[in-house]
Amino acid sequence: MSILVVVESSEGKLKKASREAVCYAAQVGGDVIALSLGDTPEAELATLGANGASKVLNVAGSFSSSEEAAVAVSEAMNSIDANLLVMAQSAKADMIGGRVAVKQDAALVSNVVGLPDTTNGFSVKVSIFSSKAFAHVALKKDKKILIVSKNTVDVKEEGGSANVEAFSVSLPDSKVKVTGEEKASGDILLTDAEIVVSGGRGLKGPENWGMVEDLAKTLGAATGCSKPVSDMDWRPHSEHVGQTGIKVAPTLYIAIGISGAIQHLAGVNSSKYIVVINKDEEAPFFKAADYGIVGDAFEVVPKLTEAIKALK
Amino acid sequence: MKILVCITHVPDTTSRIAFTDGNTKFDSSGVQYIIGPYDDYAIARAVELKESNGASVTVLNVGGAETEPTIRKALAIGADDAVRVNAAPTDALFVAKQIANVAKNGGYDMILMGRESIDYNGGQVHAMVGELLGIPSLSPVMKLEVDGNAAKMSREVEGGKEFVEVAMPFVAGCQEPIAEWRIPNMRGIMTARTKPLNVVEPVATDEAVAYVKYEQPAPKAGVKMAHSVEELVDLLKNDAKVL
């Protein structure tokens, strides 16, 4: 069986989640072939061999729409006769996956959090209700697409390097014209970050975010916020974490002056460890936390930053 | 301009999530249903466009008769008429096929919906509808302005946003800050009662996925409280081993 894995990179480096997706496919078992769309350096792509890819197909060019990307992915599936497509969860993967599912008449599931169970058909565990529950879903078509959540499998590095082959497809004319872009502030992507430091309404105003940024910088963390904070324009919308914002799954999530409303928790409850800093010992967030400290953020946060600096 | 807005009928964000029948069914007892929060942005933007540019707004829901109060709420917010495809929304491809079937002869200039539902969170339906109709699909769209026969949008991409232009028709999965949520006013609620709500039967499709069994997450072990910053740092270093 051949398995196709679509990999993504940013600034020429493969994303960790894409390596996880290749490892995931390798654990499913079969000939794992990766597909890269865009301009990741060949040397970087070859390193996917260590994660379990036997070969990497490389489609050069820029992809401004998911329509184009889906054509490339679907043709790659046909050319290697793949009946399983694996992608790491991302906005792009969701857009491509839906289109490929239609082209290939495939069964598609996203938010996958476990390896397939093939004892009786083919089923996988997925998270639902914004990680408040899980479901076991059976895929009932010959062709299958799995969009896998971050941290579902560990990244293994053991094989050698993979052959990188150019793969050419004729793409449809894109009806989507990209006219510009804007980089989010901060160097660390919220969705990729291992540590996230978030602030809520308890911080009183945008002028008080300096201490949040200092702590984030000390930890190498990305910054996030609660919904009212971005609604009031204290912080950009791209930092809004929760059910209606970005869902994060870092190793460490530090919540400062956030009460822990259920909609906020829905975006953070896949974090490995949650630390809550709140002056109200009754704040609901403590019930969802691993570690907590009751105190005034304006005293606790600068002290915490200094103590962590002292450790390093 | 004709706008189709697809909405989900989902448990309120504060609902207790539980299952019955040996964990094979969602327990809907005592659950309040709402328009999906992301779909609520889509309907709000559609109504804004109706007010600023002139448009007719049709809402569409794939669901049983129990979803009609949710559909009426969308009519109260300002949609002109509604279609309910009379079927349980079992999986993304099934729902997408129903939407595409309604849309294919409707002459809609844009099809708006939320970026994802908040029950199954699939986030796939907009892409599938785009593919089924052979038109572009974009998501998550945070800004949408009409400019002649095209739309200018900003969409979230990893690490920032991208500005794009796309000719109508298209499908967009919406996310804040595309619009502000709207609360229906009294007049809206009154007029919604008499707006047309057409019920159509689904097109048949084969089953792609089946939800076999549900499971609750394991409860948290309980919070460890630190009484000083030093103690917190010690816990993070030696207990969690994250520093």
Ligand SMILES: Cc1cc2nc3c(=O)[nH]c(=O)nc-3n(C[C@H](O)[C@H](O)[C@H](O)COP(=O)(O)OP(=O)(O)OC[C@H]3O[C@@H](n4cnc5c(N)ncnc54)[C@H](O)[C@@H]3O)c2cc1C
């Ligand atoms: C449909 C829907 C979707 C939603 N989606 C989201 C979402 O995606 N994300 C989200 O975040 N919210 C969401 N919300 C809003 C959510 O319900 C809460 O209103 C919001 O999360 C509260 O934000 P907060 O914790 O920053 O503010 P508050 O609830 O006001 O909490 C502030 C906290 O700061 C503490 N505090 C005050 N001063 C200090 C101090 N000096 N030091 C330490 N602590 C202090 C207080 O004790 C309090 O606990 C949604 C709501 C709805 C209805």
